[in-house]
Amino acid sequence: MSSEGPSVQVTSVPASLVPYSLSFSARVSSPRPISKVESNSSLDPLQYLNADQTQVTVKLSAGHKFDRDVELLIYYKDAHQPTAVVESGQASAAPGTLMGDPVVMVSLYPEFPQSVMSSVASSGEFVFLMDRSGSMGAHMNAKDRNQTRISSARDTLLLLLKSLPMGCYFNIYSFGSSFEHIFPKSVEYSQQTMEEALKKVGMMEANLGGTEILRPLEHIYDQPCILSQPRQLFVFKDGEVGNTKAVIDLVTKNSGSHRCFSFGIGEGSSSALINGLAKEGGGHAQFITGTDRMQPKVMQSLRFALQPAVVDISTTWDLPKNMSVTVLSPPITALFHGQRSLIYGQITGQSSEAATGCVTVKYSLAGHLTQNRLNFSLKPEEDTGLTVHRLGARTLIRSLEMEGREPRGNHQAGVKEKVVALSIQSGVSSCFTAFIAVNKGDGEPIQGPLVRRNVPVPAMMYCCMASPRSFGGQRKMLSLSAKACPPPQPCSSKKSSLKAFFSMASPISKSAWEGPPPQPLSLHSLPQQRHTDRFFSCPTECAVEEDEAEVKQPPCDPLLQLVSLQNASGFWMQDAALAAALGKTSKEVEKSKPAQAKSEVWATILALTWLHKFHTDAKDEWEILARKAVLWLQAQNAPNVTECVDAGNALLGCSVQKAALGL
Template structure:
């Protein structure tokens, strides 16, 4: 019997959360999100409702209030332990209280407690946060409303327990979601895309600079809500000055004016035309159980593209991790045909079978490897982000940020924004999220182009301000700048001046040996009323920097215990003071609201109800038991109704983490070859995963089955584990390319092009080298038939063109003409880069 703790109450009544309304307001590239949660107690006694839910990891929660009847109670920010004690005291005295806390392990998980809600009483909770919208590689601004909260794996031996959360399949979430968005910008809103169904976009003015959009009716809690907002001429530098809070003391962050600068560097085309041909590329792949199925398959295909696109002369290595970690080479090796083929062979064998999600140890191992002279280290991390020790990981990345750049990819619904964005931000790189039906390859290859850009060095920011005015920069120093990517700088403007002088901020840097600068003009005249949005975003920036500084002390074993504690306490005190002053959440504070009206002492203990959230991990499963984030889970799901070897699970315990406890019945195992199945695995604490458990169970089964049945079942598992060559024609073509960038004239190439070897041989110009002919055929096919996927093959096509140019072959023009004739294309020689 599966426990329904949290999903239903003791009286089998639905949980008290009835609905969530979310209103999004986007002004240029800053978003304000207002969520209203409606509670209704249908029990015959007072209840305490606890709801653990996700928010964007870089959000600044700035308002929390509760409305009970006609009374509104606005919460205050207080030190966390003080807030908890006030909440407990209020409940014990029969008062209503509301507590909102940020997880100390990860900034994208919050806990909301609604205490002492009387029988028949209703309450509405209003939660407001602000966030900067990240710019994607295609210039879209990305907003994500997290709806899915997956279990976070807590590494063995780590301090602190996992945050407790109840998760259920989307179809069993007992509350509704409504979502609307209003977008305004100085520029035209070109379009708004989403991974969810939307009602038609409505413009509010003739300039089409304001628009509204809503989720279509019937939205299910089976995914995060992602909006991609496109502006015309999005790459415009801008400066917004916001006046200080009238009631705040001058000289403090909230009392002074604050400026937010958006910097969009434009690199000279001459520099950008030649991408770097050196570097150490380290790929770190999550192979925990939760990466199974299409995730690990897509990751293998992506590594194929990456390896084929690397420049000759660079160095590389591939790490993978779960409860333990592995690496293909002891240390990074020079990129060549031999090392590329050796790596690809290992990549094809990779499965999601390494257990839990312990990313810290492989990162430490990578950072302990000495850097290769003149080969800048570029780290690519692929993970579904189900990590419990987020702050420890991002602190480690920051500590090593001077020796590398970190590019991170969040895979699937519910990936931790705090982890993915935090690693990229602290590592001076770029973050991408791959959700729903997104293909991983385009986003990864776009990021590889960023990594191959010339490294920007000696970055400095200078201010030209009127006499008497000083800028105190609140943002961490800029460590990385990429072509076309926005960098934000917050600064507190102290002092006053009677001059009406224009102000300038200049960002200077060295790009591939060329001194470069970008200058942004602005005035001290405050922008129209912005509701202290800029101040709170800047306060959030400082708070996150301080929290990272505090976490860094844990990575300093040489410090004396007393000194470490003193430093940590000092940083914590700064965080609490700024959080209280600005009204912005932190890991050391909490929002507390107490309804101090007439109350009567509560008789007996409150009925505690845990409110469930949807988890992608169990979208296809039956209701699962209440568990903590640190607990593992695994499940086995046949995906084809035509399976001739159905697998049935019964007798599931409420723990679900022990794969050996699963009982399965197998029938018709001798028809294993026709079976198609998928293993959906969540994090497990033991190495080997469910494949290992399944094989062990089959071999040790005491059922009286024929040897042929057992052998066939073993064969089926082996075939499921075995890798297969890519079926996508593009990936098939890519898999045939050599490390140098060339292709060989082989029957496999002809087959991918849809031709016979005889047809390909017949049209080859007589004077053409076979590999030159094969390479031009491949390039013409890519440009002629796969132009919509150019971002995926652009780099490897550039490498192929460089190889052709290095040969200075006289028959190139003839080969291009013949290739167009054979393939029925009209691709010009110049288009191929020749």
């Protein structure tokens, strides 16, 4: 049979003419009261289903235009308090099995004391280990053909290096079949070392062949730790490796001397490796797949790395005498402020409806012993769809899969039997099982040719905008793909000498037209590149005639363009490069500067104001480097900060409050 079929043209129509509609309703249940639900699409008024506001119904308003994904953000009251949900077992399952017994899910979302969180770590040895194998040259996703994994990694290293605290140490390793390092050993973070590192990062390509990660890790661990500089290791990896156990064992062996934060890039990255590195290294694992951006996830992990380490974590259970709990989750090895951790347990034994249990989590933070104690009802929730059971089964299956990788005779076969039995029982897939759809109809083959029906889709348009950002800077709780784009918005320039303009071949993101657009680039006043940070390139060339000097093309992403100009200690220089990044001319910036203001203070306040106004959706990417800028400003003890903020708002056409800047 030929694999080729007739070519069919799919009809594209304006979003308003799509001959179908979308209706959506969700029922949300939570152990904690639900304070509000937000969306980037229009919603009907929220309907609470009970007095304690733990159950609500959310409905999408009629007339959805298919011009954006439908996303919901759900906010809870007392979100940092631990919660527990007990779910009843499956009636048809045998007692004593995971699906037949009740399962409890404990959610921990710790909130550390403000005194601890307000003191940003100014020490540490930050070691970045970047994959530069050939597969890193692949595109980040099918929708954006202009950005590869290695180019996204370069952007990410820029943000990381700009966000490091003064006084720390750092080094950057990269690996493939061989490995390289920027410095022979970790060096103190300064303007000079940062510029040297960024210059070499700019030349990184996916050209080191295979993926031999064990040797560079051994070299890193062979370097002696620096006194009073806790080591934080960031590992970036796509694809698989053939020696996962040896790599994880090496991290485990050195777990007492560092924390390991791991990042799996692309759908093919090894979850066993990425999760194992973070678990054994006391850090946090992140996966960048689909249309995910690498930068916000990496910066979240940097915030974790800047927190003091939580140690001596223990969990104890207190249940009635005739009951017990079998913990399904691996032991918790790391806790971070604002990061949820889940514990699953299978409950055996009989209980009365009024019976209660207690779970206590203890840990040490910054030398102080902390205890979270949670009392919960043992009465199971009914008609929950066995969601908690399947989540618990998935956790146990993943742990057993990791255990099954250990070559210990018949041990592997025994683990496989457990995983297969649990997978079939719970309906959760594993590395040993697969689920196949079966038609339980009349058993007769389908007769006649397949019928194709063409369904019109919303027309997609392309335009030149900043790189996509996530809605509201928040994590997606629900996303239904139904995108279409408004008319394109061309880039602007104030001079007729502009001979070409950008044409980025990627759909405009929803946030690009929902919120305020970034300031247009004033290409007529771009300066000659400074020798350090400008290593980004646009997908198409752009020629500009310049009265003052011949210039190179700036970064396409306005945010990265501004970030690349920040000095290591946190301030920005008032120069033509900054003016171009802000979409202004040097004369406009100088004319608006308060008479008594120092140029660096004025430039830094301008940069902070621009970030808070035009890139609030990307705050998780620039928040740390902005905080460094605020600390620098406070150290200057400048007398006219308020005047600079007012003048900056006037120049940029916004109204950002001084308090919002952290000043």
